[in-house]
Amino acid sequence: MRKLLCIASTQLVCWAAQASGLHVQVQDREGKPLAEAVVVLYPVGRAAPASAPPPGPVLIEQERMRFVPALTVVVPGTQLRFANLDRWDHHVRGTQATGLAALDPNAPAGFEFRLAGRAAGQAPAATELVVDKPGVVLLGCHLHGSMRGHVFVTDSAWTLKTDESGVARFEGLPAGQVELRVWHPELLVEPPRQALQLGATTLQQTVQLGVVPRRRRL
Ligand SMILES: [Cu+2]
Structure with a gap:
């Protein structure tokens, strides 16, 4: 049975208490893992979660x-x-x-x-x-x-950079619909956001971008 958790903020928001995960694998044009991509999630139908800036620079x-x-x-x-x-x-x-x-x-x-x-x-x-x-x-x-x-x-607290294996791992998200946005410094035009349904289990999602990252000088 699903339990609902209600949090009073500017308006009453009811979130499913089931925590869910989303692992996003970002790939470049050749299908290779793309590090240093930014993955942002926006909840559908409610304001994006905000987080306070860090106390120091x-x-x-x-x-x-x-x-x-x-x-x-x-x-x-x-x-x-x-x-x-x-x-x-x-x-x-x-x-x-x-x-x-x-x-x-x-x-x-x-x-x-x-x-x-x-x-x-x-x-x-x-x-x-x-x-x-x-x-x-x-x-x-x-x-x-x-x-x-x-x-x-970022305009959503649910924002991560992909790691060396091109993966951004979100854990403990409330179930519900989200929009997935992926950005990379080498992108000229950002791809459209994707709608995803988060449920009780961890969702694996792959996003391929038309990017071939420039080789960085060592
Ligand atoms: Cu300089």
């Missing part, structure tokens, strides 16, 4: 001409801290990524700032800022055209 370093990590997933209200570990300057810019069908028109505004190179024995130069709206921010450097990174500011 999330670090994005500039190290050996790269943004580390290359892809950062955060919720709105998160403070980002950019720190330059290289001995030379970087001029970081963040712009709204274009060409994404589902992109929020109110996505975070752009930013740019220069971070001086790190002197031996000194703390790295750093800048902090808050991303306050959902959307995708493309990171670049005015001085080094090869530097690229992304910040995915």
Whole structure:
């Protein structure tokens, strides 16, 4: 027998108490596991779950001409801290990524700032800022055209990055209908969201994207 759990929030929401799982395998154009894809779930018929930003800043370093990590997933209200570990300057810019069908028109505004190179024995130069709206921010450097990174500011607490085996594992979800969204930095156009029904058992879902990831420099 199904038990219903009722949670009072802005409106009374009844969720099936059965916990369910969803494992999403994301593949590239050749069917190989695609790491660093973002998988987002939205419950159908009710607001997406929100989660509070972390109490401290999330670090994005500039190290050996790269943004580390290359892809950062955060919720709105998160403070980002950019720190330059290289001995030379970087001029970081963040712009709204274009060409994404589902992109929020109110996505975070752009930013740019220069971070001086790190002197031996000194703390790295750093800048902090808050991303306050959902959307995708493309990171670049005015001085080094090869530097690229992304910040995915999600509008659902049910958001995961795929691991090295291309899998995102959601556990303990309430049963019900969800929309599945998959995004990857190399996508030019985001595929349509898929509707899925979550039940009592763990659902396995495979999503293939027309992406061949660029080889990253070591
Ligand atoms: Cu640079």
